Amino acid sequence: MAGHIQDRWYKTETGADGKPVRVKTERHGTGLRYRARYIGPDGTEKSKSFRDREKRLADRWLAQIEADMSRGQYVDPRAGRITFQQFAEKWVAKLTSDEVSRTAVESRLRLHAYPHLGTRPLGSFQPAHIRDWLGELAATSLAPNSRRAIFENVSSVLNAAVDDGILRQNPCRATSVKAPQPVPSRVKPWTTGQLIGVRAGLPAHYRAMADLGAGCGLRQGEIFGLPVDEVGFLTGWLHVGFQVKRIHGTLVFAPPKRGKVRDVPLPESVAEALTEHMRQFPPMKVTLPWLTPDGPPLTKELVFTSTAGKAVWRSAFNDQTWKPALAAAGIIPEPRRGERYASAREHGMHALRHFYASVLLDAGESIKALSTYLGHSDPGFTLKVYTHLMPNSEGRTRKSVNAVLAPLRVTKPV
Numbered sequence: 001m002a003g004h005i006q007d008r009w010y011k012t013e014t015g016a017d018g019k020p021v022r023v024k025t026e027r028h029g030t031g032l033r034y035r036a037r038y039i040g041p042d043g044t045e046k047s048k049s050f051r052d053r054e055k056r057l058a059d060r061w062l063a064q065i066e067a068d069m070s071r072g073q074y075v076d077p078r079a080g081r082i083t084f085q086q087f088a089e090k091w092v093a094k095l096t097s098d099e100v101s102r103t104a105v106e107s108r109l110r111l112h113a114y115p116h117l118g119t120r121p122l123g124s125f126q127p128a129h130i131r132d133w134l135g136e137l138a139a140t141s142l143a144p145n146s147r148r149a150i151f152e153n154v155s156s157v158l159n160a161a162v163d164d165g166i167l168r169q170n171p172c173r174a175t176s177v178k179a180p181q182p183v184p185s186r187v188k189p190w191t192t193g194q195l196i197g198v199r200a201g202l203p204a205h206y207r208a209m210a211d212l213g214a215g216c217g218l219r220q221g222e223i224f225g226l227p228v229d230e231v232g233f234l235t236g237w238l239h240v241g242f243q244v245k246r247i248h249g250t251l252v253f254a255p256p257k258r259g260k261v262r263d264v265p266l267p268e269s270v271a272e273a274l275t276e277h278m279r280q281f282p283p284m285k286v287t288l289p290w291l292t293p294d295g296p297p298l299t300k301e302l303v304f305t306s307t308a309g310k311a312v313w314r315s316a317f318n319d320q321t322w323k324p325a326l327a328a329a330g331i332i333p334e335p336r337r338g339e340r341y342a343s344a345r346e347h348g349m350h351a352l353r354h355f356y357a358s359v360l361l362d363a364g365e366s367i368k369a370l371s372t373y374l375g376h377s378d379p380g381f382t383l384k385v386y387t388h389l390m391p392n393s394e395g396r397t398r399k400s401v402n403a404v405l406a407p408l409r410v411t412k413p414v
Contacts, residue, residue, distance in 0.1 A: 003039065004062075005055060005058050034052075075165055084118055087161060108153050113150065123167070127176050130174070137150065144181060147180035155179075187389070194329055198326060201327075211273035213352025217264065219243065224243065238265075264373045285302075286301075288300075367390075370386070
């Protein structure tokens with residue numbers, strides 16, 4: 001037995017004849033009668049109280065504790081009292097991902113998990129609680145992909161609770177819990193005409209951004225954070241080592257996404273566009289914190305800055321510059337007076353990267369090389385996103401097989 005059962009209503013004393021005798025305690029008839037006690041793996045005493053006539057339950061509980069300890073599945077009941085929100089907030093604070101990713105996770109949990117699961121003690125979680133929460137989540141207007149991301153964040157928190165010995169199993173992984181399924185979407189790259197139309201709709205101060213995005217595949221933040229000294233006009237290579245990011249309302253310099261510093265071929269046409277841009281709009285020195293809002297200051301001479309000579313703010317650029325260019329190209333409708341431009345997530349500046357990928361694949365570039373130029377961490381991800389854009393191999397297959405089998409089709413004289 002992992003411990004013993006204390007009867008609070010009776011105690012054993014030595015009688016007048018020297019023999020032990022049970023006598024009532026001052027607590028007899030009041031409160032919970034039995035207290036099951038044991039020493040946990042951390043060396044401290046743990047206990048749980050039971051009512052009168054529940055000694056068998058107390059014995060069974062202690063036996064279960066002993067079995068869990070022997071199997072290495074012991075969970076401290078006191079640790080399970082911490083709420084989901086209390087545990088999740090500590091977990092988020094210790095995430096090793098970049099600040100932007102950490103902020104996104106915190107936002108998802110705060111808006112969509114804490115209101116429903118936040119006050120529940122971790123030790124009480126059952127699959128039914130996750131199913132109920134997912135039902136409420138499905139009733140919102142959130143897109144399936146967003147619901148999937150929220151679910152995965154909650155599951156990650158509960159995985160950490162399992163690792164820390166607070167939960168035996170993650171209820172999100174129960175067979176009865178069906179995770180929200182992301183909706184597969186196919187990238188549909190712009191036509192050359194659409195690219196030309198958007199480029200023409202951009203103000204001259206930002207027009208070369210379209211050349212850079214479509215010709216080198218840079219992300220929006222990497223375009224905003226491109227220093228002059230990383231453009232190899234003589235070598236024909238572009239070094240991608242920085243981006244401008246927004247962290248808690250402050251712009252900072254940071255490495256590219258997932259730290260994927262890389263070199264990208266610099267086509268002559270893009271080099272010429274950047275040269276002309278810098279002739280009209282000379283690069284400006286910009287100082288921003290490094291990595292975090294309170295990070296050390298870093299100064300870079302940027303190719304692209306705002307009209308005020310400062311780093312470009314993504315949100316302002318998207319609403320005031322990019323979307324008007326999309327509307328001018330006929331990609332999204334012009335808004336009615338007093339209304340904002342329609343949402344155009346699939347036509348953000350990322351569309352320039354998709355155009356770049358489609359051009360390279362159409363030219364026969366390998367997935368591995370494209371993955372490197374785009375800064376993806378895994379060529380498999382690149383293949384998954386762009387496999388439908390790869391040139392059709394049917395014609396090449398027929399031609400190759402025909403070349404081999406053609407001699408066998410020569411008819412011999414009868």
